[in-house]
Amino acid sequence: MGNKMTTTNIGVLPEELLTEVLVQLPVKTIGVCKLVCKPWLSLISNPDFINSHVHYVTDNNNNPTLLDIISPNLSNVVHNVPRVVPINGDMQALHDILHNMFALLRSIEERLYRSWMLNDRDGHDLSSCNVRFDRVVIPSVFRDSRVVGASCCNGIVCLTDDDVVYLWNPLIRRCKEVGVPELDVDSSSGVRIGFGYDSGCNDYKVFRTFWDGDLDSVTLKLQVYSVNGDSWGEFRGPVWGKGNNVGEEKLEGNDFVVVKEILYFSSWDEQHLIAFDLRKEVIGLVPFPSFVLKKCSDVLDFKDSIAVVFKSVSGIDLWKLNDNVWGQVSSWTKMFSIAPDDPHPKLKMWLSCYLGAGQFFGRKLLDGNVFMFNVLYDCEKKETKYYGVGKENILATLKYRETLVSLDGFHQVEENADQYSLTQETI
Structure with missing residues (x-):
């Protein structure tokens, strides 16, 4: 047997x-x-x-993923090559020569900083990071669009060309177009677009904020598109008087974050968060801690809580907003400090999103606005890693999660197979 x-x-x-x-x-x-x-x-x-x-x-995010969105149009790559202008005796030629000399010196300065950071340190060695790196070339239908935000929402990437918003799942190669309401260009300013997931009603939402009014009185307006309802709604915030420079805020905001059915984004004055309760449909202000000097990050979704990195007299710290507390300076709790990683005053770190597993993604900036290279910061090991972006025209780098999510109105995006190169390589 x-x-x-x-x-x-x-x-x-x-x-x-x-x-x-x-x-x-x-x-x-x-x-x-x-x-x-x-x-x-x-x-x-x-x-x-x-x-x-x-x-x-979501619950087993032990190996977070960063997704590079690559442009299919290589001609869009901007090369920092100064022009040579002949001297013809007029002031414009002299102006151009001085401008190009400054650009050349700036280019040399940037290359020196990159060389110092990436060649003289081991920060470019990512073998010890538990982060996966992926890439995708966007379909040509999105060629003139920009990526919204620093994170996808359950595998959905948001793009816009101002007239249309695209919600796109690169894994299943399907997307949805959303028309954007027209604005009165004479009275609207400071337009920003965000994207988020409302877990309370399992809905994906597009947000657009802008200031409406004249120099004497402006009103914050928030427009919300619901995928479930396939419609836009509009809400009015507080009225600000003349002299607040509300129209001068940055146009591109990576910091629209939805946590526990509340949308948060930065205000124009860098002293508050603006909060919008998705259930009660009420807009409020959340003051920053009074003793901080400035922000050093976008608004972050840190372990299902809102967090912001601030610089203060004592150093650079991550602060978490306590739940269900609005309008109180004491509603912030300091979580940990970020040790300075280099002595050069011109180089500053800006964190864009929390990936999970203790990892933050950000960028190293020269003089606060010139991109130098990407940064991975491990808050548990207190380690900072640097890496370059190569020669590809990277439109954005997102916190990414592969899913099969397909929204109402999705249709197939036709494109050559080699445009989709999701590799999911672990480094």
């Missing part, structure tokens, strides 16, 4: 157990499983399964 090997037909597993097994697979393997049989295709295509998979990958 011998032992007989027994086999089990996986097709007879209860649906609950099969779901529990499938949601733990890599998302590309799940895509292959859709081809096994019609019942599996039906199960995996079910919105409940997709939501279960999103929750699983």
Whole structure:
């Protein structure tokens, strides 16, 4: 007698157990499983399964991913090559010569700083980081668009060309176009666009803020697009008087963050957060701690809480906003300090998002506005790593998570296969 090997037909597993097994697979393997049989295709295509998979990958984010969005149009790459202007005796020629000399000196200064940081330190060695690096070339339909924010929302990337907003899942190669309401160009200023996920009603939302009015009185307006409702709503904030320079805020904001059904974004004065309760539809102001000097990060989603990095007299610290407390200076709690990593006063670190697993992504800036290289900061190990961006025309680098999420109104994006090069390589 011998032992007989027994086999089990996986097709007879209860649906609950099969779901529990499938949601733990890599998302590309799940895509292959859709081809096994019609019942599996039906199960995996079910919105409940997709939501279960999103929750699983969110709760098991031990290897966060950074996604480089690559432009397909190489001619858009800007090369820092000064022009040579002939001397013709007029003041314009002299102005051009001085301008080009300054540009050349600036270019040399940037290269020296990059050489010092990347060649004389081991910061460019990323082998010890638990971050995965991925890349995708955007379809040509998005060629004239810019990426919104520093993070995707459950695998959905937001782009805009001001007239249209695109919601795009690069993994499944599907997108949705959203028309943007027209603005009165004579009275509107400081336009910014954000994107977020409202977990309270399982809805994806696009946000647009702007100032409306004249020099004597301006009103903050917030427009909200709901994917579920396929419609825009508009809300009015406080009125500010003349002299607040409200129209001079930066146009591109990476810091629209939704946490626990409240949208947060920076105000024009860099002294408050503006908060919008998605349920109560009320706009309020959250003051920064009174003793901080300036921001050193975008508004961050740090472990399901709002956080901002501030510089103060004592150093650079990450502060977390306490839950359900608005309008009080004491509502911030200091979490940890970030030790200065170099002695050069011209180089500043700006953190863009919290990836998870103790890792922050940001950039090193020269004089506060010239990009030098990318930064990974490990708050648990207190380590800072640097790496360059190569020669590709990178439009944006996002915190990314692969999902099968497909929104109402999604359609296939037609593009050559080599435009999609999601590699999911672990370094």
